[in-house]
Amino acid sequence: MPLDAHAQAVLAAFADLPPLDVSTVTIDHYRAFLAAGMAPAEPEALTAVSDVVAAGAAGPIAARVYHPDGDGPLPVVAFFHGGGFVSLGLDSHDALCRRLARLSGALVVSFDYRLAPEHPFPAAAHDAVAALRWLRTHAAELGGDAARIAVAGDSAGGNLAAVASQQLRGDAAEPCHQLLFYPVIDGAAEAASYREHVSVGFLPAELMRWFWQQYLAGADAHHALASPIRSANLAGLAPATVFTAECDPLRDEGEAYARALAAAGNTVELKRWDGQFHGFASLLGVLPAADAAVAEGAAALRRAFATVAA
DSSP: OOOOHHHHHHHHHTTTSOOOOTTTOOHHHHHHHHHHTOOOOOOOOOSEEEEEEEEOSSSEEEEEEEEOSSOSSEEEEEEEOOSTTTSOOTTTTHHHHHHHHHHHTSEEEEEOOOOTTTSOTTHHHHHHHHHHHHHHHHHHHHTEEEEEEEEEEETHHHHHHHHHHHHTTTSTTOOSOEEEESOOOOTTOOOHHHHHTTTOTTOOHHHHHHHHHHHHTTSOTTOTTTOGGGOSOOTTOOOEEEEEEEEOTTHHHHHHHHHHHHHTTOOEEEEEEEEEETTGGGOTTTOHHHHHHHHHHHHHHHHHHHHHHO
8 A cells, every 4th residue: 555645745745855865964964954854833732741850871861741631640651752763852752742641641751862873772772761760760749650650652762662661571660551653673674664665754764774873883783672572582561552654664573573572472452554654643733644543542551551550
């Protein structure tokens, strides 16, 4: 199935942007390129939104707390943003986090983390684990319920959410659910969907490989802290909801991870969003599929929190 009509229209609107040559691009050029293509969205109203400072693995990291309507203590979602491990942050994912908070009824805490290449692997993974431990300790003072903490993330943030879930298995800070939007799962970057969708949408296959080069900086791509599908033990992990996009180089590895989790005895819901490209869920109010995907993700979180409460 090709890109649907809405997705094609979005890509057509960006057709005039200068092309990005990954053979010559620098990290500063890439970040400037990305900023040029982003337009601020009208913020969705919530009860409160506040910036806080959390403890990362090697020092403070920024975080933003989204408080929806409702009496506390509320269930909590730790969110990690995408951006290829090298870019984006709290502002780029503000709209998604606001929508997720409103629809899930959960306190969403969006975490920054150290970016490559200035801070290569495993800095981001260590920050994600530290962030969840910090959240477990500080959930109550934020208005949240420390017994009901889920983790979510998109793209590279989905990688960090999956890695943190593995690293915290059996720990007091282990999340009760993991919601993964088109996650980065395997540093080998050689699944069939890489060849099928070489240059579709906002994530050409070569750009994803460039991201891995910046992040790994020569480290082993098969290390489980980088590639969660390479873990020797996938049993006993938090239930997962995994969304993939049909026209995405990352599609096959995300789906392979969902199948591997299920084969190891975990509860998994996998859904492929047909006709969509990588990153589509951030285009709220622009792509109908984005609104639907975030609503379904929020519903999965509500079910997970209800199960814990029961």
